[in-house]
Amino acid sequence: MRKVYLYARFQRFWHWMQALIIFSLLVTGLEVHGLFHLLGYEAAFHVHNAFAWGLVLFILLAFFWYITTGDFRQYLTEGNLLEKIMMQARYYMVGIFKNEPHPFKKNEISRLNPLQRITYLMLTLVGLPLQIIVGFAYYYYNELVALGMDPDWIEPIAVIHTLLAYLLIGFVIMHVYMTTTGHTLTSNIKAMVTGWEEVEE
Numbered sequence: 001m002r003k004v005y006l007y008a009r010f011q012r013f014w015h016w017m018q019a020l021i022i023f024s025l026l027v028t029g030l031e032v033h034g035l036f037h038l039l040g041y042e043a044a045f046h047v048h049n050a051f052a053w054g055l056v057l058f059i060l061l062a063f064f065w066y067i068t069t070g071d072f073r074q075y076l077t078e079g080n081l082l083e084k085i086m087m088q089a090r091y092y093m094v095g096i097f098k099n100e101p102h103p104f105k106k107n108e109i110s111r112l113n114p115l116q117r118i119t120y121l122m123l124t125l126v127g128l129p130l131q132i133i134v135g136f137a138y139y140y141y142n143e144l145v146a147l148g149m150d151p152d153w154i155e156p157i158a159v160i161h162t163l164l165a166y167l168l169i170g171f172v173i174m175h176v177y178m179t180t181t182g183h184t185l186t187s188n189i190k191a192m193v194t195g196w197e198e199v200e201e
């Protein structure tokens, strides 16, 4: 085994801030939705909108960082992406329970397996931006109607926003489970805290 530096300081900061913001958005969002009473509707509504702006800011910062450092290359896959995703999915469903080795070895220039790459890319480029756009359409609904938007759009906006929130909860549950499937139970999480991880030679 050898120790490698996988996550730069900004990246770890961004990751945990994003996790904190999304967790707060989910809690306040579900309160606004009427699922429980914690801060009170009014406060939950304001906190939710403030965190939404925070998320936009952090996503823009992260885009800037990933592009200027060239780290976005970690998300590109050479060769047959589908075949590689299937290999990784088979490992999670079968191989892992038979103690088979990980199909893709981690190193400094390739820390994410193909399934992680596509999941995180879809989340960051499709899921979160869509949720943010729909959320802002919800918030600025009156202004948009004054600008000519069909008032009936409130229904699909509300349904899509709630549906995406539940999908995000599903992502977080799967994501946290997946982070325990590294070399040891906590090796991936330790790497996201310290930056360092032990990988195979």
Ligand code: HEM
Binding pocket: 015, 018, 019, 020, 022, 023, 111, 112, 116, 120, 124, 172, 175, 176, 178, 179, 188, 189, 190, 192
């Ligand atoms: C709540 C929303 C969360 C989002 C949106 C999120 C998103 C991400 C993304 C995009 C990456 C890839 C970073 C990269 O390598 O470029 C990542 C990696 C990681 N995340 Fe999260 N994360 C969240 C919560 C959490 C939580 C709660 C934990 C652990 C308790 C966690 C643990 C990790 C770890 C260990 C990695 C390293 C790579 C891996 O094992 O997949 N994340 N996360």
